Each structure stands twice: as C-alpha cells, then as structure tokens.
Amino acid sequence: MTIRTFVAIAISISILVSQSQAQAQKADPRDALALTELSQAMQAIASRVQPAVVQIVSSGYIPAGDGVESTGELLRLQRSGGSGVVLDATGYIVTNAHVVANAHRVQVVLTAPADAKSLHSIVKPRGNVVGAEVVGIDEETDLAVLKVEATGLPFLELGNSDDVRSGQVVLAFGSPLGLDNSVTMGVVSAVARQLRSEDRMIYIQTDASINPGNSGGPLVNTAGQVVGINTSILSQSGGSEGLGFAAPSNIVRAVYTQIRASGRVRRGAIGVYAQTITPVLAKGLGLSRDYGVVLGDVWPESPAQQAGLQRGDIILSLNSKAMENARQFDVNLYQFATGDKVRIDYQRGAETKAVEVQVIERPGGSSELALMVTPEENLIGPLGILALDLDEEVASILPTLRYNTGVVVGARAADATPGEDNFRPGDVIYSINRIPIESIRDLRATLAGMVSGDEVVAEVERGGMMRYVAMRLE
Numbered sequence: 289m290t291i292r293t294f295v296a297i298a299i300s301i302s303i304l305v306s307q308s309q310a311q312a313q314k315a316d317p318r319d320a321l322a323l324t325e326l327s328q329a330m331q332a333i334a335s336r337v338q339p340a341v342v343q344i345v346s347s348g349y350i351p352a353g354d355g356v357e358s359t360g361e362l363l364r365l366q367r368s369g370g371s372g373v374v375l376d377a378t379g380y381i382v383t384n385a386h387v388v389a390n391a392h393r394v395q396v397v398l399t400a401p402a403d404a405k406s407l408h409s410i411v412k413p414r415g416n417v418v419g420a421e422v423v424g425i426d427e428e429t430d431l432a433v434l435k436v437e438a439t440g441l442p443f444l445e446l447g448n449s450d451d452v453r454s455g456q457v458v459l460a461f462g463s464p465l466g467l468d469n470s471v472t473m474g475v476v477s478a479v480a481r482q483l484r485s486e487d488r489m490i491y492i493q494t495d496a497s498i499n500p501g502n503s504g505g506p507l508v509n510t511a512g513q514v515v516g517i518n519t520s521i522l523s524q525s526g527g528s529e530g531l532g533f534a535a536p537s538n539i540v541r542a543v544y545t546q547i548r549a550s551g552r553v554r555r556g557a558i559g560v561y562a563q564t565i566t567p568v569l570a571k572g573l574g575l576s577r578d579y580g581v582v583l584g585d586v587w588p589e590s591p592a593q594q595a596g597l598q599r600g601d602i603i604l605s606l607n608s609k610a611m612e613n614a615r616q617f618d619v620n621l622y623q624f625a626t627g628d629k630v631r632i633d634y635q636r637g638a639e640t641k642a643v644e645v646q647v648i649e650r651p652g653g654s655s656e657l658a659l660m661v662t663p664e665e666n667l668i669g670p671l672g673i674l675a676l677d678l679d680e681e682v683a684s685i686l687p688t689l690r691y692n693t694g695v696v697v698g699a700r701a702a703d704a705t706p707g708e709d710n711f712r713p714g715d716v717i718y719s720i721n722r723i724p725i726e727s728i729r730d731l732r733a734t735l736a737g738m739v740s741g742d743e744v745v746a747e748v749e750r751g752g753m754m755r756y757v758a759m760r761l762e
C-alpha cells in the first residue's frame with residue numbers, strides 16, 4: 289500500500305467518523321421520549337391487569353401407571369398449577385379445563401391485598417389462598433369456570449377478538465413454572481390458527497413468551513382487555529419457542545356465559561354440512577363463484593330445512609358477516625347458544641335470499657359426560673379412561689345409538705397415552721376382544737383377566753359410526 293493510498297483511506301475514515309458524530313449530536317430527543325412513553329404505557333397496563341390475574345393450584349388422583357397391578361395402588365395424587373383471570377368482582381374466574389382436570393381440590397391464590405401497595409419493598413406479600421368451586425368445564429374449548437367466595441375483586445373485561453389483527457401488540461400474563469404474575473410482550477402472529485384438522489376450535493397465535501403454568505392466564509391488548517386465554521404452546525424443548533396459542537375472547541365469552549348460567553355449554557348447530565367452494569367443485573356444479581361456502585347437506589327436519597335452505601345453496605353471510613370458507617362458517621356458528629337465531633344470506637341460482645334460522649343443541653355433549661365422572665368411581669385404569677354405564681340419562685346426551693347397553697367413555701385419564709386411535713369422550717364400548725360389554729362391571733371383569741402387554745380390540749360406536757379401537761395394555 290502506497291503512502292498516498294494510506295492517506296486517502298485515513299481521510300475517508302475521518303470524514304465518516306465526523307459525519308457519524310454529527311448525526312448523533314442531531315438525534316431527536318423526542319425519540320427517547322417516545323420510548324419512555326411506550327415503557328410507561330406498558331407499565332400502566334401491567335399494573336391494571338395483574339391484580340385480576342390469579343394462580344391456580346389443583347390436586348387430584350390419576351392412574352399410577354408404571355406397571356402397577358394392585359387395584360389398591362391404581363391411583364396416585366398429582367398436583368398441578370396454572371393461571372386464571374377474574375371476570376367478575378363476585379369471584380368468577382376463567383381458566384383452562386386441563387388446569388383443573390380430574391381435580392379433587394382446587395385452590396386460588398388471589399392478588400396481594402390492596403393495602404400492600406403502601407409497602408415500600410418491591411417484594412410484595414403473597415395473596416390470600418382460597419378454595420374454589422369448579423362451576424363447569426368445557427373440554428371442547430379447554431375452558432373452565434371457577435367460583436371463589438369473595439367480593440370486590442379486581443376483574444378484567446373481555447374484548448372483541450374479531451378486532452385482533454396480525455402484528456398487533458399483546459401481553460401475556462400468568463404464572464409460568466409457578467412464578468406468579470409474570471408478564472411478557474409480543475405480537476399476534478396469526479388470528480385464526482387451527483391446530484387440528486376438522487376442529488371447529490381456532491386460536492390466536494402469538495410470540496409473547498408462554499410457558500407451562502401460563503395456561504389459563506389472559507392475553508390482553510393495549511387497552512387492557514382480555515382478547516384470549518393462553519392455552520397451549522408448540523415446542524420441541526418444552527419451553528417457549530414463540531409459538532403460543534390463546535382461545536379467542538369471543539369464544540371464551542360464549543362458554544363463560546353459558547357455564548355461569550347453567551353449569552354447562554350447549555353447542556349450537558342448524559343442521560347443515562358446509563363445504564368450501566373450490567374451482568373444481570364450482571365448475572362441476574355450475575356455481576356462479578369459485579370461492580365461498582356451499583351446503584353439501586341439509587339434515588331432514590332440521591331448523592335449516594324448515595327455514596328453506598337446500599343442498600347446493602351458496603352461503604353469502606352469517607349475521608351480516610361474509611363467509612369465505614367452510615371453516616369460517618363452522619367457527620362463527622360454533623359461538624352461538626341453543627335458542628339463538630342467526631340470519632343466513634344465501635344464493636340459489638341467480639336469486640339472493642335471507643332467512644332466520646334457529647340454533648339447536650348439537651348432539652354429542654362430551655363435556656356433559658366429563659361432569660358425570662370422578663376418578664374414585666369411574667376410573668378404568670388399564671384403558672386410561674373414566675367410564676359410565678349406558679343408561680337413559682347418558683343416552684339422552686348422545687346421538688341415537690345402535691344398541692341400548694354398553695359403556696360410555698366420559699373422559700380420558702390425565703395421563704392417558706395420546707393418539708388418534710385411542711378412546712375419546714362419547715365413545716360407546718360394546719365389546720372387548722369380541723366379549724360383549726354391557727356395564728362397567730363387565731368391562732372390569734374382562735380386563736381383570738389380562739396383563740400388561742396384552743392386545744385389546746374394542747368395538748366402539750363413535751359419532752354414529754362403528755369402528756375398532758386397538759391398543760396394548762400399559
């Protein structure tokens with residue numbers, strides 16, 4: 289390198305440094321002020337939300353597992369924790385169903401008393417620990433409502449989850465890994481994430497850090513309104529990887545309102561099977577559009593048929609909300625309660641019409657079955673289920689069945705092995721390895737002659753269809 293080149297480089301560097309210093313000196317002080325104001329706004333939201341967020345501790349009995357064969361040792365005590373949010377000053381709390389599943393005892397850790405604010409230490413005293421009653425559980429949405437005997441509690445309002453948009457700033461509150469009243473911030477990654485195919489339930493996806501223990505805590509917007517209930521994460525490590533999911537507040541509102549009123553959820557239906565219109569389907573049926581929703585079936589004597597809807601009708605809107613695909617139609621209808629009326633705008637040929645259709649209860653109330661079982665009386669340990677005899681009361685909850693005797697799966701045990709081929713709530717077991725099963729007594733007697741590793745093939749009715757469920761005993 290020549291001296292001339294070296295001097296030129298030195299001069300260039302000097303000029304760049306001088307320019308950088310000049311730009312730094314000209315930095316707008318309003319930028320720092322904006323950051324300060326943002327920080328203060330987040331602090332204000334946290335201070336308003338945190339008093340309404342509670343920690344939940346539940347304990348219950350689950351199958352012992354580990355090859356234990358003694359019937360006297362089938363159960364073991366399990367304690368678990370989660371979060372919840374107070375939605376009413378009189379002590380109504382919403383959390384996740386899995387936080388209190390199979391719980392024999394539920395306790396709620398309330399926020400520190402109001403006079404604790406006068407204390408100077410940043411370490412505040414622990415709030416009161418009170419017992420809670422489980423008002424109702426809805427397994428389909430993984431939501432539960434609790435009630436504590438207290439008044440004047442801080443509470444939050446449910447926002448409108450239909451207004452939530454991708455990129456929106458949200459905060460997640462809860463007790464991750466037992467660390468009570470923690471807050472994290474992130475954005476909404478997606479507004480209608482479906483985690484399982486053919487599942488009516490959708491979730492708000494967020495990258496706000498959610499970990500075990502956050503379940504049941506609120507996801508709030510910048511107005512301090514609850515837009516979701518933190519429910520689950522997708523993770524390869526078991527910790528937060530930026531894939532958190534919350535039940536949308538509009539679904540939470542529907543479930544909370546019904547459980548508070550009657551202790552259960554009556555899920556809405558109008559008696560149709562909706563399908564998403566594809567270009568191929570549109571061309572084959574000669575439809576006027578290649579997108580949207582078409583009715584593939586209208587059940588006889590259903591409210592939809594009585595209102596005049598027919599197979600092949602194109603659904604334009606539900607309560608004035610445009611319908612773009614079948615999943616959207618199912619999800620929006622899913623939120624209505626029995627007895628509600630919905631307006632359906634539809635197209636038949638070149639004609640556009642509108643009808644009011646009454647919402648009826650969807651058959652197959654598996655959430656009701658879950659309220660009818662307890663581990664002490666209904667546990668079938670080898671199968672990992674809580675079961676009921678098929679009697680008139682149980683049959684009235686289920687759709688029309690092939691037979692009038694059998695054993696109904698009320699719920700799966702807390703540590704049951706997951707899998708598509710395993711038992712589901714609402715399944716009716718008619719036989720085990722071709723041995724007829726008419727009662728829980730029959731089922732237990734049949735299983736008593738088997739050992740761990742034996743093959744079990746159950747003849748099951750699920751949703752009106754017969755099938756075999758095959759498994760090995762744990």
